[in-house]
Structure formats: structure tokens, C-alpha cells
Amino acid sequence: MNPDELLRLIDVLQIQKDVSKEAIFLALEDALAQGVRKRLGMGEDLIVTINRTSAEVTVEDEEGEIEIEMAELGRIAAQAVKQGFFQRLREAERDTLYEEYENRVGTLINGQVQRYEGQDLVVNLGRTEAYLSREDRVRSETFAPGDRIRAIVVEVRKDGSRVRIQLSRTHPDLVRRLFELEVPEVADNIIEIKRVVREPGYRTKMAVTSIDPKIDSIGACVGVRGSRIKAVIDELRGERIDIIRWSDSLETLIMNGLKPASIHLDNIYPDEERHAAIVLVEEDQQSFAIGKRGQNVRLASKLCGWDIDIKTRDQYFASEEGAPPTEGGTPDGDGLATSEATATPPGENAPESTTPDSPAAEAAPIETTVTEVTTTPSEDEA
Numbered sequence: 001m002n003p004d005e006l007l008r009l010i011d012v013l014q015i016q017k018d019v020s021k022e023a024i025f026l027a028l029e030d031a032l033a034q035g036v037r038k039r040l041g042m043g044e045d046l047i048v049t050i051n052r053t054s055a056e057v058t059v060e061d062e063e064g065e066i067e068i069e070m071a072e073l074g075r076i077a078a079q080a081v082k083q084g085f086f087q088r089l090r091e092a093e094r095d096t097l098y099e100e101y102e103n104r105v106g107t108l109i110n111g112q113v114q115r116y117e118g119q120d121l122v123v124n125l126g127r128t129e130a131y132l133s134r135e136d137r138v139r140s141e142t143f144a145p146g147d148r149i150r151a152i153v154v155e156v157r158k159d160g161s162r163v164r165i166q167l168s169r170t171h172p173d174l175v176r177r178l179f180e181l182e183v184p185e186v187a188d189n190i191i192e193i194k195r196v197v198r199e200p201g202y203r204t205k206m207a208v209t210s211i212d213p214k215i216d217s218i219g220a221c222v223g224v225r226g227s228r229i230k231a232v233i234d235e236l237r238g239e240r241i242d243i244i245r246w247s248d249s250l251e252t253l254i255m256n257g258l259k260p261a262s263i264h265l266d267n268i269y270p271d272e273e274r275h276a277a278i279v280l281v282e283e284d285q286q287s288f289a290i291g292k293r294g295q296n297v298r299l300a301s302k303l304c305g306w307d308i309d310i311k312t313r314d315q316y317f318a319s320e321e322g323a324p325p326t327e328g329g330t331p332d333g334d335g336l337a338t339s340e341a342t343a344t345p346p347g348e349n350a351p352e353s354t355t356p357d358s359p360a361a362e363a364a365p366i367e368t369t370v371t372e373v374t375t376t377p378s379e380d381e382a
Contacts, residue, residue: 018127034080106154120132121137154171189211191209191215250277253303257304
């Protein structure tokens with residue numbers, strides 16, 4: 001093969017394999033050095049270099065340049081060169097793919113469902129395949145080969161000669177990335193999504209704030225007549241989303257996080273030592289505060305990063321023998337009494353609540369400040 005043909009071959013491989021020319025030259029140099037060593041019976045001190053412009057091949061060892069024609073290598077050495085070159089080319093292709101997708105961890109990616117491998121869903125990304133495990137799929141979601149799918153890249157690792165890309169549709173960042181697509185103010189960092197907590201397939205609470213006082217963070221995320229939040233809900237296949245206004249005040253954060261329940265700030269009693277808070281509610285608001293199967297208080301607790309204990313006044317006075325609660329914890333310092341609903345999550349924070357079905361959500365303006373925006377669903381929905 002003359003130098004011109006070699007350069008054309010390298011150009012073709014660069015396009016086909018999407019690997020840099022330098023990586024191809026290095027793979028070819030290593031493979032040629034392996035073949036020449038086999039032919040001449042020499043050690044690792046022998047090196048082969050290829051001129052990047054003229055494609056001239058130079059063979060050198062410790063004593064200097066060695067005159068050898070590549071055509072004289074022989075069949076065995078030539079076979080070793082071929083095998084070594086394609087092996088190194090595959091490694092270079094794997095490394096390029098790994099670097100590309102490692103930089104995309106945490107980002108949203110589009111693909112097409114290819115097939116099932118056991119419990120894993122194989123997704124075609126174009127150049128490669130990714131995997132969506134059963135644990136990273138929402139239980140209520142089903143996919144068939146050919147379906148388009150969006151997911152978050154959560155892990156990229158080298159697996160032998162391949163790169164394994166792991167996707168997720170249960171990760172909270174999926175909601176975050178979808179809002180970045182639908183809400184320009186979020187993409188431009190005018191509105192900041194502080195925290196997102198999920199029970200995938202059922203409900204999400206998301207805390208937002210705006211750096212521009214002229215822009216209402218909740219109204220912008222909801223959109224006119226709920227158009228923006230509806231697009232996200234459709235992608236999540238009906239998952240309910242509560243958008244909550246962020247607050248640096250713990251009491252306000254807990255109050256907003258427990259919406260749609262109506263709670264007064266004076267009825268929230270945090271205990272710094274136990275990292276827990278007692279919240280007193282009216283009897284008709286208790287079911288809303290707790291939520292269906294404890295979902296509302298559980299998500300609010302994750303959002304705030306505090307244990308939240310929901311009680312009516314009668315329940316509290318009965319458990320504490322009539323002693324009223326005091327700010328900073330329980331009256332006698334004996335800790336939290338057994339509650340009707342207690343949630344213990346990681347650490348996340350939040351404020352006000354809006355859902356797409358809410359009349360306030362439909363009317364929420366983008367350019368004005370929204371006061372308290374919440375919905376009052378039935379007890380089953382809460």
C-alpha cells in the first residue's frame with residue numbers, strides 16, 4: 001500500500017469509526033511495531049513512526065533507523081499487524097465513546113427502544129446502545145420495540161471491549177431536565193430549581209425560586225393554562241407534579257411543602273436537636289397534610305430534610321398529657337410522641353404548591369408575583 005492509499009484509508013476509517021486521525025495513526029504504529037518485532041525477533045525498544053503528512057513509515061531501535069520494507073514482513077507478521085491494528089482501533093473507538101458519554105452523565109437523552117435483554121430494556125442511541133434496568137423504570141410504564149424514549153444518563157463504564165451506558169426514568173433529575181426543555185427561564189438560570197423529590201409514577205414535589213423579582217417562578221413553570229407543566233406531565237405519563245416556592249425559612253418551607261393542607265406558621269414546632277418538627281393541623285386538614293398512603297407528608301419531609309410529625313391538637317394534647325407544645329421541640333424535651341403520620345427522608349427543601357389541574361395554575365401570570373397558589377383536592381387525591 002502506497003502512502004496516498006494509506007492516507008485515504010485513514011480518512012475513511014475516521015468517518016466510519018468516528019475516531020480521531022491521531023488515534024488511528026497510533027493504532028497503526030503499534031500494530032506495525034508488533035509485526036516488525038515478530039519478523040525480526042526484536043524487543044520493545046523497536047518503535048515505528050508514521051509521518052502524519054506523507055505517511056512514510058520509519059522503523060528505529062536503540063542503534064538507529066532500520067531499513068525494512070513492509071511488504072517483506074511475511075504472512076504471519078502481516079496477520080499480526082492486521083489483528084493488532086483492528087484490536088487497537090476498537091479500543092480507540094471504545095475510549096472515544098466512553099469520553100463522549102461520560103461527559104453526558106446527568107443529561108437528558110433520546111433513543112429508540114430496541115429489545116429486551118432479560119429485565120433490561122435496550123435503547124438504541126444511534127452510535128451505540130444503552131440499558132434501562134427494571135429498577136430504573138417506572139412500574140406503570142410499558143415500552144415496545146420501536147417506541148421513542150427519553151431518559152437520564154446515570155452511569156457510563158467500560159465493560160471489556162464495550163461501553164455500558166445506564167439510563168434512568170426514575171431519577172429526580174429527569175423532571176429537572178424536562179423543565180429545562182419546556183421553560184426558557186429555567187434553561188437561562190433566571191428560575192432556579194432548588195430541589196426535586198419523587199415517588200416515580202405517582203407524585204413529584206419541586207421547589208423553585210426566581211432571581212428576577214419581576215418573574216414569578218411558579219407561574220413561569222406552569223405556563224399559560226398549564227401548557228408547560230402539562231408537557232412534562234405527559235412525558236412522565238400522568239405523574240402529578242407540585243411546584244413549590246422555595247424559602248430559607250424552615251417553618252415556611254414545611255408549611256409550603258405540606259400543601260394542599262392549610263397550615264398556620266404558628267402551628268409548626270421544630271426541634272433542632274432531633275432534626276424533626278411537630279405540625280399541628282385542624283381535623284379537616286389532617287388527611288390533606290398526610291396524603292394518600294402518607295405520600296404528601298413523606299415527600300414534604302424529603303423536600304425539607306426534616307422528620308415531620310402530623311397531629312391534631314387533640315392527638316397532641318392526649319399524647320403529651322395536656323402540655324402545649326413550645327417552640328424548639330416538645331414541652332418536656334422527651335422527644336416526639338408517636339404520630340399519626342411520620343415521614344423520614346433524605347434532605348431536600350420547598351415552599352408553595354401548584355398542580356396543572358389547579359385553577360390558580362391556569363391563571364398564574366408569568367410576569368407578576370403570585371401569592372399563595374394551591375389546590376384543594378379531595379381526600380383521596382391528597
